[in-house]
Amino acid sequence: MQKILFTVLGVLMLLHASMARAALSIEIIGAGEHQIPVSIVPFGGDEKLGLAINEVVTGDLLRSGLFRLVDPAGKSPHEAAEVHYPDWQVRGTEALAIGTVSAQADRRIVARFRMLDVVKQVELIGQAVSAGDGQIRAVGHRIADLIYEKLTGNKGVFSTRIAYVNRQGKMFSLIVADSDGHNEQVVLKQNEPIMSPSWSPDGSHLAYVSFETGHAAVFVQSLYTHQRKAVANFRGSNSAPAWSPDGKQLAVVLTRDGSSQIYLMRPDGGEIRRISFSGAIDTEPNFSPDGTSLLFTSDRGGSAQVYRMPVAGGAAQRLTFAAGSSYSPRHSPDGKSFVFTHLSGGRFYISVQDFQTGQMEALTEGGWEKKPSFAPNGKLILFASEARGRGILATVSSDGRVKQHMFTQSGDAREPVWGPHL
Amino acid sequence: MKKLVISIVLVNLLAACASQKPHETTAAPAAPVAAAATATAPATATVAAAKTAVDPLNDPTSILAGRSVYYPFDVAAVQDADKPLVQAHAEYLSKNAARNVRLEGNCDERGSNEYNLALGQRRADGVMKMLELGGAKAAQLDSVSYGEEKPKATGHEESSWSQNRRTDLNYAK
Structure with missing residues (x-):
């Protein structure tokens, strides 16, 4: 269906960034209806x-x-x-x-x-x-x-920023850039992996996972002072940081008590308490815009699927039932739907699901597509894709009609996340 | 079409893995281990000499030369084919209290990076638990997951993925 749409509309435009040190080239595929x-x-x-x-x-x-x-x-x-x-x-x-x-x-x-x-x-x-x-x-x-x-009638997101990880050989860089991929700034560069950048709601800090201590630990870094702190560095893996909408809490995933479970803590690492108790893998928490519930990925039912649980704790409800596995859920800004990665038949799709109807829709044609996140106006979704053998950034409009590829100059772009309105 | 090709390749590779693995990991090394186990007990005088000569960990013909455990997709349980390897390391660690090993879990690139980090940790912890049950002390063991972040093989097909779904036993020098 999407494929037909893309083929029919199939306009391919190449924009050559002509600025002196353009880091990106951009391809736009498809076009809106009106x-x-x-x-x-x-x-x-x-x-x-x-x-x-x-x-x-x-x-x-x-x-x-x-x-x-x-x-x-x-x-x-x-x-x-x-x-x-x-x-x-x-x-x-x-x-x-x-x-x-x-x-x-x-x-x-x-x-x-x-x-x-x-x-x-x-x-x-x-x-x-x-x-x-x-x-x-x-x-x-x-x-x-x-x-x-x-x-x-919708707020523009062109002035917002995105964060992603660039991998080049064994070097990893945490990058913050304009929404169009230009104006790249290196927040952290090291020869150990960096994962899962997450914006504080006011855009002042990034939480992320770094392996610089030899294993996965959660760090919080100010984008203004560049001060950084390891806020979760227990034995095993510390990962998947997600900010609460009021910026006062971080959900993180720790293995310090056994399997990967979700915990809440202050962004400075204080007051840690466990809120998931499954014994399975529970990971990739994401707060609802009202701060009352979390979406997360769990394999408690045998395969990785998206679940929802109250932040206050309590029973989790399974939300995805399609064949294959589902990962990386994120709420839409209006809280009415969520976007996630769906792995089916060996292909990854960026899909959205409506909370009320439970209806799921693939927004992309499938391929190597991971880690979607909404623009703060809910109209575009940023995700990691692959083209010409490289990891690239891509966006798709929330109706699936317009798709764009952003090619960084070199290396593999991964783990993108769209920042808030500033 | 592409999907079909991939599936065929996948099936072939799985078949290849299934038929090759026992040869690599269990069948060949099983004999030397059994021999070592029976030989060490009676001949105490000669063993002392042999021990200074070769730490079995450095003996390329020993089962202990195998330092990796492999898994099917999205599975964290040690497979039957690799159990003798893990058991041999457990026995070695129980007899060599000064040796420490770090279990390093890895995954192929399918699944989300975070899910794979969790899966890699589960793989490493699974091997750690088996080593502990086999006689190693908790203080000798540590586990870490690299998820899909440190792939050994960088291709995007099963021949690479099968190498990356792995727990390495990394002994401290």
């Missing part, structure tokens, strides 16, 4: 900055799958007074983004941006967006977020 036609005129003022913003904004909007970019065809208004609406109406564009950008004396970048409704001939947005020197991509992402929110 795309909004928009025109983005490169901003006036500082032409170089204008083109840089244009590249980011158009890239963001294209990747969402919700927009069709209508070429300005030589017209380049920068102020509302310069816009001759009939020029744009004949091209079928519905929204027009224009503006100017300049670098201030203190090198701060200031973009003045307007979005106009071409049909109604009114201004939809008029706003100044500014950022520090070198933060031109942040300006672009912010403008793309404003456009996205105005035209779709």
